[in-house]
Amino acid sequence: MTIMKITVKKQNLIEFPCDLLVVNLFEDLPIQKGKRVTLGGGISAVDKALGQMLAHELVEEGIKGKLGENFVLHTHGKIPAKKVAVLGLGKRADFNLETVRRVGAHLLKLAKRNNAKRIGTIFHGVGIGKLAPCDAARALTEGVLLANYEYLTYKGDEHKKESSRRALKELTILDLDAGKVRQARQGIYEAEINSQATRYARDLVNEPASIMTPAHLVEHAREITKQSGGKIKLQVFDRAECRRRGFGAFLGVAQGAAEEPYFVHLVYRSSKKGLPRSARNDKNKCIAIVGKAITFDSGGLQIKSDTAMETMKLDMAGAAAVLGIFSVLKELNLKYEIHGIFAATENMPGGRAYKPGDIVRAMNGKTIEIVHTDAEGRVTLADSLSYAAALKPDLIVDLATLTGACMVALGEEVGGMFTNNDKLALKLGAAAKQSGEQVWMLPMVSEYREFIKSPVADVRNSGKTRYGGAITAALFLQEFVGKVPWIHLDIAGPAWAEREILPYVPVGGSGFGTRTILEFLKNIK
Numbered sequence: 247m248t249i250m251k252i253t254v255k256k257q258n259l260i261e262f263p264c265d266l267l268v269v270n271l272f273e274d275l276p277i278q279k280g281k282r283v284t285l286g287g288g289i290s291a292v293d294k295a296l297g298q299m300l301a302h303e304l305v306e307e308g309i310k311g312k313l314g315e316n317f318v319l320h321t322h323g324k325i326p327a328k329k330v331a332v333l334g335l336g337k338r339a340d341f342n343l344e345t346v347r348r349v350g351a352h353l354l355k356l357a358k359r360n361n362a363k364r365i366g367t368i369f370h371g372v373g374i375g376k377l378a379p380c381d382a383a384r385a386l387t388e389g390v391l392l393a394n395y396e397y398l399t400y401k402g403d404e405h406k407k408e409s410s411r412r413a414l415k416e417l418t419i420l421d422l423d424a425g426k427v428r429q430a431r432q433g434i435y436e437a438e439i440n441s442q443a444t445r446y447a448r449d450l451v452n453e454p455a456s457i458m459t460p461a462h463l464v465e466h467a468r469e470i471t472k473q474s475g476g477k478i479k480l481q482v483f484d485r486a487e488c489r490r491r492g493f494g495a496f497l498g499v500a501q502g503a504a505e506e507p508y509f510v511h512l513v514y515r516s517s518k519k520g521l522p523r524s525a526r527n528d529k530n531k532c533i534a535i536v537g538k539a540i541t542f543d544s545g546g547l548q549i550k551s552d553t554a555m556e557t558m559k560l561d562m563a564g565a566a567a568v569l570g571i572f573s574v575l576k577e578l579n580l581k582y583e584i585h586g587i588f589a590a591t592e593n594m595p596g597g598r599a600y601k602p603g604d605i606v607r608a609m610n611g612k613t614i615e616i617v618h619t620d621a622e623g624r625v626t627l628a629d630s631l632s633y634a635a636a637l638k639p640d641l642i643v644d645l646a647t648l649t650g651a652c653m654v655a656l657g658e659e660v661g662g663m664f665t666n667n668d669k670l671a672l673k674l675g676a677a678a679k680q681s682g683e684q685v686w687m688l689p690m691v692s693e694y695r696e697f698i699k700s701p702v703a704d705v706r707n708s709g710k711t712r713y714g715g716a717i718t719a720a721l722f723l724q725e726f727v728g729k730v731p732w733i734h735l736d737i738a739g740p741a742w743a744e745r746e747i748l749p750y751v752p753v754g755g756s757g758f759g760t761r762t763i764l765e766f767l768k769n770i771k
C-alpha cells in the first residue's frame with residue numbers, strides 16, 4: 247500500500263496548490279434555477295476567487311448538497327488548485343461526527359475518480375456543525391484511511407500497479423486559525439492509530455482460513471509482542487498444556503480439527519516491571535479483552551449448509567479485533583494492565599470430532615452438554631472467559647461472531663451488547679457512538695435460563711428454542727464469568743461486510759469492534 251500523508255496546515259485554501267480542492271455544501275440552501283445563491287464559509291471564499299463561477303454552476307447543475315453528492319469544476323488557473331470539488335454534507339439537522347467520517351470516505355473516492363494525488367480541503371463540520379477540530383479531523387482522517395483499505399494479497403501485479411497508480415498521496419486540511427490547526431493534529435494522529443488497528447484486524451479476517459490457522463494467529467501475537475518494546479508479554483498454551491489446565495470445553499471443539507489448537511494470552515503493562523497488578527499491589531485498572539477465535543467454522547458434525555459456510559473464515563473476527571488493538575497499544579500510553587485472550591481452533595467434522603450428546607468440562611468446573619456442534623463459539627469461550635475471570639480483572643469485554651440470531655435481531659450493521667453491569671455497558675455504548683460503530687443493548691432475560699438447562703450437565707450449549715438465540719448464547723457465556731463485570735459483544739453481523747453499506751467499510755472483514763474498544767480504553771478511569 248502506498249503511504250498516504252494526512253496533514254493540517256495554517257494557510258488560506260485559495261492559495262493552496264493541489265490537484266483538487268474540496269469544499270462542502272449543506273443540503274439546506276434553496277438552490278433554484280434562475281435564482282442567485284448565497285454561499286458561506288470555505289465554499290464562498292473559493293467561489294469569490296473563481297468569480298462566482300461555482301455558485302453559477304451549482305445552480306445550473308441542480309446540485310443540492312445531499313450527503314456524498316459531488317460536483318467538480320476546473321479552475322482554469324484562477325487559483326493554484328487545478329480543480330475544485332463541492333461535496334454534499336446532507337441536511338444540517340442530520341449532521342454529526344459520523345457524517346464527517348462518511349465525507350472522508352466520499353472524499354477519497356472523489357480523489358480516485360479524478361486521479362488527484364494531492365488534495366486540499368477544509369474542516370468539515372467545525373463551523374455550523376459545531377464539532378471540535380480534533381474530533382472533526384479524526385473522523386475525516388478515519389473515513390479516508392478506512393475507505394482506502396484494499397485486500398490485495400492475492401491479486402495480480404497488474405491490479406496492484408493500477409491500485410497504486412490511482413492512490414491519493416497527500417491530503418491537507420487548511421485553516422487560518424492556528425489553534426484549530428494544533429488541535430486537529432492530535433485528531434489526525436489518533437485516527438491513524440485507529441485505522442492502523444482496524445486494517446490489521448481486517449487483514450486477519452480476509453486472509454483465507456487455510457493460511458489463517460490457529461498457529462498463524464499465534465505468529466501474529468508473537469510479532470506484536472516483539473514489536474512492543476517489552477510492554478507486551480505473551481503466553482501460548484498448546485493442546486497438552488490446555489489439557490493440564492482443564493480447558494476441556496475448548497479441547498472438545500478442537501478434537502475434530504487436524505490443525506493444532508492454541509490458547510493465547512497477551513498482557514500489556516505500561517511499566518516494564520513485568521509484575522502482574524496483584525503482585526504490585528497497585529490500583530491500576532485491569533481489563534481483559536476476549537475474542538472468539540474459530541479460524542474456520544464448518545459447523546462440525548452438524549455441518550453447515552453450502553451457503554452458510556461460505557464466509558466462515560470470518561469466525562475469528564473477535565480475536566482479529568483483539569490483535570488489532572494490541573498491535574497499537576504501545577502508541578497509546580495507557581496506564582492499565584490489559585489482557586488479550588483467545589482460544590484458537592477450527593471447528594471441523596473430523597473423525598475425532600466432538601459429537602452431539604458429548605459432555606465437556608470447562609476450566610471453572612462446569613459441565614456442558616453438547617447439543618449442537620455448530621454452537622461451538624460459546625463452548626470455546628467457556629474456557630477463555632473462565633480463564634479471564636480467574637485473573638480477577640475489573641472488567642471483561644468479549645467480542646464474538648456468536649449467533650446468526652443476533653443478525654436476525656439487529657441486521658448486518660449492528661452489534662448486540664449484553665452485560666451484567668449496565669453502567670459500564672453505557673460507557674462502551676458511548677465509545678461505540680464516538681467510533682461510528684453501532685451497538686445496541688439486548689436484555690439478559692433470566693427466564694430464558696430455562697432453555698439452557700440440561701438434564702445431564704450443568705448447561706447445554708444450545709437453547710431449546712431458536713427464538714432469542716442471541717440471548718440464550720449470552721446467558722450461556724454468563725455461566726463462566728462469575729461475578730466479574732462483563733460486556734459481551736455479539737458481532738456476527740457487522741464483522742463482515744457482505745456489501746458496501748458504509749462508504750468506509752469495503753466488502754469483506756470490517757475490523758468491527760477494534761475502534762470502539764480503543765476509544766473505550768482511552769476513556770475509562
Ligand code: BES
Pocket residue numbers: 543545561618620621622623647648649650651708709715738739
Ligand atoms: N459462527 C456462527 C455464527 C455466525 C453466523 C457468525 C453467521 C457470522 C455469520 C456460530 O458458531 C454458529 O454457527 N451459531 C449457530 C448457533 C446455533 C447452532 C445454536 C447459529 O447462529 O446458527
Ligand code: ZN
Pocket residue numbers: 543545593619620621622623
Ligand atoms: Zn458455529
Ligand code: ZN
Pocket residue numbers: 540543561620622623647648
Ligand atoms: Zn462459529
